[in-house]
Amino acid sequence: MSDTKLYLGIEVGDVSLKLALLDGAEKRVLKTAVLQTETSPIDDIYTFETVLQGWMDECQLEEIESISVTVPAFRSIVRQVFVPAEAVANIDDYIKWYLGLITNGEKNSYVVDYKVLSGDASVGQTVLLIAVRREWVDALRKGFRSKSLVPKGMEVDVLSLMNLMDVAEGIKELECVIKADYFGVTLLWLNKDSLHALRCVSTLSLVNASMEEAAVILADGICEQMKLAKEQNGVPEVKQVHICGEMAMEPLFVQKLREKLADSCQVVLMDSFSNLRLPVDEADSAAVLNCAGAIGTALGVMEGV
Numbered sequence: 019m020s021d022t023k024l025y026l027g028i029e030v031g032d033v034s035l036k037l038a039l040l041d042g043a044e045k046r047v048l049k050t051a052v053l054q055t056e057t058s059p060i061d062d063i064y065t066f067e068t069v070l071q072g073w074m075d076e077c078q079l080e081e082i083e084s085i086s087v088t089v090p091a092f093r094s095i096v097r098q099v100f101v102p103a104e105a106v107a108n109i110d111d112y113i114k115w116y117l118g119l120i121t122n123g124e125k126n127s128y129v130v131d132y133k134v135l136s137g138d139a140s141v142g143q144t145v146l147l148i149a150v151r152r153e154w155v156d157a158l159r160k161g162f163r164s165k166s167l168v169p170k171g172m173e174v175d176v177l178s179l180m181n182l183m184d185v186a187e188g189i190k191e192l193e194c195v196i197k198a199d200y201f202g203v204t205l206l207w208l209n210k211d212s213l214h215a216l217r218c219v220s221t222l223s224l225v226n227a228s229m230e231e232a233a234v235i236l237a238d239g240i241c242e243q244m245k246l247a248k249e250q251n252g253v254p255e256v257k258q259v260h261i262c263g264e265m266a267m268e269p270l271f272v273q274k275l276r277e278k279l280a281d282s283c284q285v286v287l288m289d290s291f292s293n294l295r296l297p298v299d300e301a302d303s304a305a306v307l308n309c310a311g312a313i314g315t316a317l318g319v320m321e322g323v
Contacts, residue, residue, distance in 0.1 A: 023041075023043065024048070025039070025040045025319055026038070026039050026084070026085045027087075027312035027315040028086070028088070028312055029087075030060045030088070031052075031090070031199070033056055033057065033058060033059075034053060035069060035070060036050075036051075036309045037049070037070075037309065038316050039316075040313070042320050045293070045320075046295035046296070047306070047313060048302065049302045050309040051073060052308055053069050060157065071164065082166070084171070085168070085170060087169040088172070088311045088312065088315040089154070089174055090201070090311075091216070093150070094149060095117070095148070096147070097120065098144060098216075099132075100137075100142060100145075103141055106142065113145070114130060116147065117130055129152050133146045171318070173315055173318065175197060175204070178314030179195050179208075179314050180206075180213065182313055182314035183260075186294035186317065189208075189210055190210065193207070193256065194206070194259045196261045198236065198261060199221075202218060203239070203263075205243055205244065214251065214253055217246065217251075221236070233271040233275075234274055258285075259283050259286065261286070261288060262287075262288040262308070262310035263308065266288070267308060288306075
């Protein structure tokens with residue numbers, strides 16, 4: 019591996035790090051892994067670094083071209099915003115002004131970024147606004163003892179999943195992606211140039227529930243949000259729903275969701291991709307479904323998305 023440019027994507031969970039190591043030349047996922055940290059890694063950078071360094075030593079990884087980090091949408095603010103033509107020249111100021119309208123936080127408590135999805139200066143631009151708490155960004159920038167482990171990029175899993183679907187699947191039509199994790203479920207309707215809708219399902223009601231009860235509750239919640247997306251966001255029907263995340267590795271949940279959606283669309287596990295090679299070894303591929311966000315953020319840096 020030493021002669022190849024390697025890209026490491028990391029999704030920061032509540033008490034875990036989800037990793038994806040990619041080969042830049044072959045556009046191939048070499049390894050995936052989920053490392054338990056016991057504490058929140060974004061709030062405990064010492065543990066973040068210690069666990070990550072231990073994994074890299076175990077894999078005998080000495081040099082990484084780039085490390086990028088993605089955080090769950092639940093830990094951020096994500097909005098699709100239209101910037102009128104007269105504001106495009108001062109788009110940074112417009113984005114900060116818009117953020118002030120939707121949050122009552124201190125002016126400098128967030129680091130704000132955006133990605134232009136479509137449009138130009140003459141007609142206006144549609145952008146994806148992303149805001150993350152400054153304390154977390156500063157911790158990732160300044161908290162590592164080893165400078166070689168400092169992430170070169172940080173984004174939100176919504177953008178990472180858009181990267182993944184764009185690069186690995188080459189999407190052209192509207193697609194629905196469900197990222198189902200234990201701490202929350204995110205539903206995205208997207209195509210190459212737009213995030214049509216973003217909806218969430220809380221998992222608080224699953225506390226103390228059995229897996230069978232949780233599978234039914236969560237499947238019902240997803241179906242309800244899909245219905246609301248059509249009614250409130252004008253999202254058209256999709257033929258397939260792509261699913262990833264921790265709950266995607268629970269067969270009972272996937273079965274219940276497929277039963278609920280059987281009359282409207284097909285549920286497809288995100289464990290294979292048209293334009294991206296995955297590990298052959300079972301141990302290296304075991305966490306692909308759980309590491310979709312990590313793969314997406316690594317692809318974003320690797321491909322310059």
